[in-house]
Amino acid sequence: MDRRQFLRGTGAAVLGAGLVSKAGAASLPEAPIFTNPATQPPLHPHAGRPYNPVVTLNGWSLPWRMKDGVKEFHLLAEPVVRELAPGMTANLWGYNGSSPGPTIECVEGDRIRIFVTNKLPEHTTVHWHGIILPNGMDGVGGLNQPQIKPGKTFVYEFNMTKSGTFMYHPHADEMVQMAMGMMGMLIVHPNDPEFMRVDRDFVFMLNAFDIEPGAATPMINTMLNFNLWCWNSRVFPGIDPLVCRTGDRVRIRSGNLTMTNHPLHLHGVDFEVTGTDGGWVPKSARWPEVTTDVAIGQMRAFEFLADNPGDWAFHCHKSHHTMNAMGHDVPTMIGVDQREVTKAISKLLPDYMEMGSAGMAEMGAMEMPLPDNTLPMMTGWGQYGPIEMGGMFTVVKVHDDVKPGDYSDPGWYKHPEGTVAWEWTGEPLQAERHPGPAADESTLNAVKPSGHQHH
């Protein structure tokens, strides 16, 4: 994908023209609308100070205009339709056509002016999560400002005093508006583009929905029992791979606006957490890890050298977070002989299948009948078969043949001969089991209740 493809996307071309014709006029900046859920290439700055743009996983960055030295953005809070993965769309609320809203990128030292137009059926505000700013710009409705009523536009304006990874979300009817998908990432780049420079800088939001199988609109009063665990409002197999070129230095940034924590686990490399909510972690304070927990309301950035080629699993380590909605209410059937029950039910329901007696892996390959607009609970295919995942799972692809700056899917990793786990076809397993050591009689006596010994 390139810049041209980005501009060809829904609505974004309108913005390009609008930026030129209206810049300088006393008018609102254009509010581009973009609904394509595919990962868009980095948006390189056309003005202002230079920075190395991020790539938003299954998302995009909000274009801006320069107006008398101030960077102007325009967010449109509005209902959106989001494809969570092929086969399922959801009626969400978001910004500028998408949920999460577009990533906002600026530079340490910038003065930014963000216009927020409310096209929701109720009032809203925007809170700039983690940004140090004047109190009246903090966006807590009622506390720091009046609510933004439907149809109204408010203006936020402040200086970006430090670089790092931040978020934005409403601080008005928060439970409903966040359950509906209103959130986005905010990246402040360092003043010096060489500071902690990486070759690839990915960012995504950890978010969750509770959508009944067969439905399309989230339940808004759910406290903990969410059933769709998303990265940028996408679930596996709808989450794009993070494509890297062998030898790249890579940063992954994430913010958590779900109601639980997510231990992010990356296979194949060691990484170091280099950024937290408060800013960058000094080198002397970092340690190597393969999993980092992102707690509720937190942001984490971690970095690694992509020197180990392959297709590496990258996922939340809570196993029910790598599963889609259907899996959560299934009873445990492991070891249960369902044959008699199946016979009885089959008389009434000829299509009935028994499930789960030997684990649930069979469901990863099965094309089960599902309600409309519902994803299988574990699905997705790799080059060797079903991956049996859902939710917060994708693949970091480290390949030699990826071009610098290219984020398109290079296909599956070609394993060098003799480097894939293989099936043993020699002498079969000996079926007999060895007995354990003989029980010692004195030990047996010692555990007998003493009263019995005397009768």
Ligand SMILES: [Cu+2]
């Ligand atoms: Cu999780």
